Amino acid sequence: MSGWLAIAGLGPGDAALVTPEVSAALAEATDVVGYIPYVARVAEREGLRLHASDNRVEVDRAQHALRMCAEGKRVVVVSSGDPGVFAMAAAVFEAVEDGPEEWRDLDIRVLPGITAMLAAAAKAGAPLGHDFCAINLSDNLKPWALIEKRLRLAVEADFAMAFYNPRSKSRPEGFTRALEVLRAAAGDARPVIFARAVSRADESLRVVPLTYATPEMADMQTVVLVGSSTTRIIDRDGAPFVYTPRKVVA
Amino acid sequence: MSGWLAIAGLGPGDAALVTPEVSAALAEATDVVGYIPYVARVAEREGLRLHASDNRVEVDRAQHALRMCAEGKRVVVVSSGDPGVFAMAAAVFEAVEDGPEEWRDLDIRVLPGITAMLAAAAKAGAPLGHDFCAINLSDNLKPWALIEKRLRLAVEADFAMAFYNPRSKSRPEGFTRALEVLRAAAGDARPVIFARAVSRADESLRVVPLTYATPEMADMQTVVLVGSSTTRIIDRDGAPFVYTPRKVVA
Structure with missing residues (x-):
């Protein structure tokens, strides 16, 4: 069980504004979770499962990502811009605080991005x-x-x-x-x-x-x-x- | 004469946080201008001149970069973090506003970065x-x-x-x-x-x-x-x- 969860910022849209750190996380991921248009920006490849969901379900999405991480998967939650600015990072930590105690010890990292x-x-x-x-x-x-x-x-x-x-x-x-x-x-x-x-x-x-x-x-x-x-x-x-x-x- | 000036953010330090856009500008540049520790983060190569200067000379540095751009050079002004947040972008535009009229028509771009x-x-x-x-x-x-x-x-x-x-x-x-x-x-x-x-x-x-x-x-x-x-x-x-x-x- 060596799962991790990266909450990653894809920047405003241009691939030239995605950091190498985020690209590396996506290259190692087993699962990508996010709002439909952001997940659409991630290239499909064998071994990668894309989980696109509608807007306004941020906490459901965060819980889903945390459950997969706890099962040992390598999960990237994608946001546009920077995940810490009006995006998914706060939603994930809300889910951690309200969730099972063991979620606190998961390997969770936030990967910054170019915010809008x-x-x-x-x-x-x-x-x-x-x-x-x-x-x-x-x-x-x-x-x-x-x-x-x-x-x-x-x-x-x-x-x-x-x-x-x-x-x-x-x-x-x-x-x-x-x-x-x-x-x-x-x-x-x-x-x-x-x-x-x-x-x-x-x-x-x-x-x-x-x-x-x-x-x-x-x-x-x-x-x-x-x-x-x-x-x-x-x-x-x-x-x-x-x-x-x-x-x-x- | 096809000079340009890019005011580029190198992010907080890790090369994995430098955007591909900034790396591409550095690869095409003839001249890099900036504060000593930031210029030190740019790899030396043939055909690239590094102009490192001390802190607190931001406007001198900006004018130097603008003059080189006007001469047809491909100039990158480097900041740590994002150039628009307490860094070199405002200093360059101050120099443009106070400088010769023709500087206004130079090809000047700001390349965002991961701010601290x-x-x-x-x-x-x-x-x-x-x-x-x-x-x-x-x-x-x-x-x-x-x-x-x-x-x-x-x-x-x-x-x-x-x-x-x-x-x-x-x-x-x-x-x-x-x-x-x-x-x-x-x-x-x-x-x-x-x-x-x-x-x-x-x-x-x-x-x-x-x-x-x-x-x-x-x-x-x-x-x-x-x-x-x-x-x-x-x-x-x-x-x-x-x-x-x-x-x-x-």
């Missing part, structure tokens, strides 16, 4: 080049009032911001409200970056001032970055560079 | 599994009062936190004060992770409650993670798992 906000920031320039925060805008797992509170405090702290899961079909109104809260707290000027499907064939990047940002510019494939009060835009032919200087003058 | 906080979080479990912020604790480029304000607001927002550059020989007192501010705002209980030299041969990871955290536990090789009010510790043989659940109950 960093891939998006790289495409735009360096908008997260100074202090910043990352907020999941989905209110599936927390009250909406807490999201609004965090948005207001993030503006007060003058963080640049990255928003994951900004908008879905089942909750179209949240992001509308988030933009209203931001405009009320931060004014109209600061740049907003809508980065969709970064590093994939259908990648798109759009930079607009907050006043022109509309809810329809985001969907679940989009990560949204909002500059701080010091974020700069460098105009040029083609897409501008957006960056937040390292220095803040007193 | 995500490598550290992966080693510990999933402490950044819910909303979080990243703060550079150095007051070289911003007033200390702003750092304290951000710490207080981050506690009020109940973010998990990642601190870069927590402590250096030239400013030993800042981190002492940061721990005081955190204890006053957040109480004594929440877990603090001191992650030093993650993924390197001398890696160390230490998890202590805030009340037992001391300034000497950090140096410039350390990234410090602080849990939110909901962060959990799973005790086990060996190092505990630390994770922040996805769910917050109203």
Whole structure:
């Protein structure tokens, strides 16, 4: 029995952004577990079983992976981006804490990946080049009032911001409200970056001032970055560079 | 003249955490520019010139890289971690904005990497599994009062936190004060992770409650993670798992 469980980040989409560490784990795995579109990114091969499941069953998926690991299998749970940022790692540890005592002694490793906000920031320039925060805008797992509170405090702290899961079909109104809260707290000027499907064939990047940002510019494939009060835009032919200087003058 | 400039993240140290995209850029480069220990991580080969420079000359280094790019060279500026997180990308764009107009039209790309906080979080479990912020604790480029304000607001927002550059020989007192501010705002209980030299041969990871955290536990090789009010510790043989659940109950 030498099973292990690796919770691995596949990055934003491009195979050139998958770390060799993750590729090595996939090459040694007996079983891969994850949400359907992420498992679809893993090459099939003999001796590898792919277990794709729908979204919103994260804890079931985690328990399944832990059971297989306990049986001696070499299991990779795949997430897009980084598994520790609004992805499967927390779900697996929730399952460990609530599960049988012996799961605590399993060989569980988290393999980091390029998370969406960093891939998006790289495409735009360096908008997260100074202090910043990352907020999941989905209110599936927390009250909406807490999201609004965090948005207001993030503006007060003058963080640049990255928003994951900004908008879905089942909750179209949240992001509308988030933009209203931001405009009320931060004014109209600061740049907003809508980065969709970064590093994939259908990648798109759009930079607009907050006043022109509309809810329809985001969907679940989009990560949204909002500059701080010091974020700069460098105009040029083609897409501008957006960056937040390292220095803040007193 | 087909010069280009890639600002590339080498990840925290282990070659298995360097993306294939970054390796490909290094394989095509004529010149590599960066801080001495990061340039030392690039393999020498014929046709590649290494330009290592001391710390605190980021803008000089950026200008040098931009000049070489304008001359038609294929230049990689290397950072550890991710270049967009408290690293060289913002410095390059500062130099572009302040430099000659023609620099704006250079072929400049940012190649993301595994940033220290995500490598550290992966080693510990999933402490950044819910909303979080990243703060550079150095007051070289911003007033200390702003750092304290951000710490207080981050506690009020109940973010998990990642601190870069927590402590250096030239400013030993800042981190002492940061721990005081955190204890006053957040109480004594929440877990603090001191992650030093993650993924390197001398890696160390230490998890202590805030009340037992001391300034000497950090140096410039350390990234410090602080849990939110909901962060959990799973005790086990060996190092505990630390994770922040996805769910917050109203």
